[in-house]
Amino acid sequence: MIKVSKLTKYYGPTRAVEDVTFEAEKGEIVGLLGPNGAGKTTIMRMLTGYFAPSSGTAKIAGFDIIEEPMEVKKRLGYLPEVLPLYYEMVVSDYLEFVSEIKGIAFKERRAKVAKALGLARIEDVKHRIIGRLSRGYKQRVGLAQALLNDPEVLILDEPTIGLDPKQIIEIRELIKSLGGSRTVLLSSHILPEVSMTCEKIIIINKGRVAAVTDKAAIEGKDRILIKLLGEPAKAAAALSKVKSIANVEQANEGPYTVLTLESSGKDDIRQDVFKAVVESGLVLVEMRQASHTLEEVFLKYTAKEEDAR
């Protein structure tokens, strides 16, 4: 559905994006993950035709973004990071206007607007002025705008930024429900945001693709954090019996000892860890899978990249 090849963008002499190549299949939810200023927005702006790439190209729904931009735009829904809303307009008038701009035929307009209102769950505010809505609702109006033309490809730039936790969960659910029939490309600088919604994750760093990975690799199924009560030395001895532990980090938290274990294999080591701890007579007060932080993920992948060179 989305096929990006060697996309490059220079702002004057400054390189914003270089040689970005990736693909997204139909129905996939793909996340662009990277710190602010990594080039995520620039990539999205090139894909949506906001501006042209310096070199390289991309195909969306089979159409080239440079050769046939109009065909691409007809099949695309885009939610920019800065919400493209006319604050003085009423929600339904705004959606009506956007559907006119998107070239939706007069006969279909009413149905399409109603459908978008439904998908974004904003029927209850359709008669209100956009400027007076809460941030969460504004975000949804923006999303409704992107959905108006039943796009095959949906591009969402930081869709959860500035929302409160409850709204974040709602928008996340909404995006998940939109996948399936549509291809969704979203960006974020927050790791859990991407790992919770996307199957495929593209890590962008300094304008380049640092890694293409998936949910499991980032969520850190291979790391376990345990909290113990008892003598730390005993714990170390007990855990040394468990085979596939590659690395142990130890820290103290009040009376507790906190150990971060990294497994070397793909097997779940939690059973073995639990048994070892109990046998050694220590008290296990907590055990959980520890996710990586964005910094760790970056270090991991950017280090790999450096090694490869």
Add this chain to the structure above:
Amino acid sequence: MNAIWSISKRELRNYFVSPIAYIILAVFFIICGLFGYIVYAAKAPYAQLIYIMSLMTSIFMFLSPMLTMRLLSEEKKQGTMEMLYTCPVTVAEIVLGKYLGALLFFGVLFFVSLEFPVFLMIYGKPDLPVMLASMLGFILVGSTLIAMGLFASSLAESQIVSAIIGFALVIVFWVMEFFSSAVSGSVGNWLATLSLSKHLESFNKGVLDGGDIFFFLAMSFMFVFLTIRRLDWKRW
């Protein structure tokens, strides 16, 4: 085509949701009415539209940058330009829609200003051809001023900056004749031909000069074209 009409409709409506339309209309007609009264009372009993028409033109000259400053600057600042650019519409359609929207507002202003000729017809016997010619002149110069303002609006993200640039453009083209007298030879003559006020003279005399009509249409076209080029160029 439909997109142009949608954009201009939204634009016209936008003028009337914000206070700007009412302020411009109020200021325009208060000043025109007031000065018009003074002029006609002082210059006395001539039933000629020319006085009020030249007043309207100079007042609109001052107000037009305020009318046009929003057009593209606001879209850029609000982030809505990003949506327009990523919808299946061309830059030309966006710009023409904006221009048409502002022209429609100018149309409203012109329609209200018809009160002046109407009163003149009631209380006097104005020379009809002269009156109609000067009205056409007002429409043409108004469209040109709006095209200039539209171009100015494409240059800056801040409305104030757009208004100042627009105002500077209007002034420069208004007093071009004055500049031209400072420059001798063919360059001076050439500059003089760019003067808006010079080309308006024939209309106020009741003469429809094809060259003058063409001048205003060409100026409008040029500034709309420059706006399109400017926006296109920024994207590459």
